[in-house]
Amino acid sequence: MKEDLEDANGTVRFQSVDDVKDKLASALYLSNDSIAATVYLADRLGKPVLVEGPAGTGKTELAKAVAIATGARLIRLQCYEGLDESKALYEWNYRKQLLRIQAQKVSDEIGGASQTWSEVEEDIFSEEFLLTRPLLEAIRAQDKVVLLIDEVDRVEIETEALLLEILSDYQVSIPELGTIVASQIPMVFLTSNNTRELSEALKRRCLFLHIDYPDIERERQIVESRVPGIKTELIDQIVRLVNSIRQMELKKKPSVSETLDWARTLLVLGISSIDSNSAKDTLSLLLKYQSDIDKASKELST
């Protein structure tokens, strides 16, 4: 059924894995084999992608880049504890419903067009009174969309079940209205910081992508593309040093965005080559805990 949908709409977004890489690169996102292959498969198989990995490695960024690369609208659902149906899926606009009922009463009193209760009921449970929330919006969208469900590990395990119908069948069932089926299959990305084990049911429905800290070569390219005007030798030093710091046992390892911050700072300060002193002075940009900073500067000077 999914394939039928796809064929009917001709929504093949990417031609090949290399095409994915190129298009993401044009959105300023440097991918690698595993990222590009998974995105390509997500498009081909029509499956959601569960992206996992340490903070600050570009999980959310990936969804944004895919949206830009495919020229789609990004719909984002930020998850948090206590997220429920009425925030994620849909809600009846009861204020408007109340008004509608009261208006009916008034029109009855002044002798206007009289409606039976069942007519009124049918009326107030129509799409006009439906407030769409991100998930329903993504399903109903006529244009191209990318759905990003951010930090899905923050919701309770019971709330996860809410997502299952959407992720496997791309449809939403509303008791009063019936089932709304997606007119086109959106690309769906779920991100997780792995603070808890997600349910098997959810994992089974998704392709899995683990994004780790980039290797030296990829991080070099990232810095190069994101920090214009920086010298190659300096990038080389920065990237190798950051990589070396990540090998230490730290509370929080420096993320890619922190590498970029550091690179920009060094550029602004006009430092063309890092030595022990300049490294120590600017370590606070990379590391966010005092104990980490102490540890790193101690290790770097030995």
Add this chain to the structure above:
Amino acid sequence: MDLLTDFVGELRSAGIPVSLTESLDAHASLSAIGVENRSLMREALAAALVKNASHRVVFDTAFEVFFGLTSPDGETSNQIESDAVSDESPNLMGQKGQGKSKGTGAGSGYSPEELAEMLYNALLNGDQDRLRQAAQNAVSAYAGMEPGRPVGGTYYLYRTLRNLDLDSLLKRLINGIRSKDSKSPEADAIEERLNREEAQARIEKFKKEIEEEIRRRLVADRGRKAMAKTLRKPLPEDIDVMHASREEMVQLKHAIAPLARKLASRLAMRRRHKRKGPLDWRATMRASLAMGGVPAEPKFKHPRQAKPDIVILSDISGSVASFARFTLQLVYALSGQFSRVRSFVFIDGIDEVTSFFETSDDVMHALHRINTEADVMWLDGHSDYGHAFTEFWGRWPDAIGARTSVLVLGDARNNYHATQSWVLEEIAQKAKHLYWLNPEPKAYWGSGDSVVGEYGSFCDGVHEVRTLRQLEKFVGSLD
């Protein structure tokens, strides 16, 4: 495609849960992505089959065994595979200098000096292809592989590495990189460090190449399924802590932080959602405003649950030391979820080490201090549970209150000393719970000098805890 089915079977027997849907996805991914590019193929299969990042190591090993024989350059067909098998076999026979192995030129016709030189150059330039070639030659020259010999890959790996003398190579490499890269002769401390790490990373890479090469040849010799079985690695959560190799210890160390995080959030969440309290009038009224004053949505108070109070008594004698370290590390990573944690370590004497953890941010540092500073020796440094318990009860009788859960970690191998189990009986009466965690397999309990049966009769539970999975299950049930 049959190969893929076998591969999925292998993953399942290694403990990775692969459902039918995921297996179908894997087939679909393969047909979508093709088999021309091995790296892409691996990633595609991983995306469909592996849903837990820590299972990747196991997956990669299995992948290498099943799909590794196809040459890395990207040509794949059964034809080439069988060629490779027949090509490699002369090497296995050890016909030095004659067997021209595929793509490597003269297989092992190099003298040790030539080989070392070749390896050094490959390492210095970071040349991937040359490195692989060097690995192939080194294996041919040193591993002395014989077909059908029932030894594991580690044996060959050891033989090869011993002959290569990588330590001196490392030093040479550091010097080489330094003279090649730096323009100024007096290199900075940082530059020095980076060079050293770079060199180490390259040597590591070379070791991996050798390992892979040995595996390739073993697979060619013995067939895929047989090798998959011998090379199978346990998942990190299934590694037996008492018998972990050094490599596995590293994996365990990495696994414990995320595990603690998961457990902490699970404990916190359970505490919050366990039970609803009485009606909260204020919150209900507030919510009713949105409905025009109709209290349609009653709100309830959440009673604050008391956090458990933990006392750990841990045997740190040689036989169970590594297990004690992991458990202490995990419990302290979770300390926010408990109202108080006090820890005591013993061998035949006992000492309190709570302050080590409180004064230091770093658990590893605290564990190190335990090993060096804690006063746990009384007579001879052989475990004496009876004496340790009596001393504990005499010196810290107030450590245990009515809300305390007491965990005893140890194998209860008492070296035939007096058990003094009356102490445990009294502790059990005073404390809320008393649990015993035993890192020995259940089958060994009660054999020899193990007195876990006697102690266990006073405990609320005696658990076999040999792997992280078991530890996770136990800690998750604490309240």
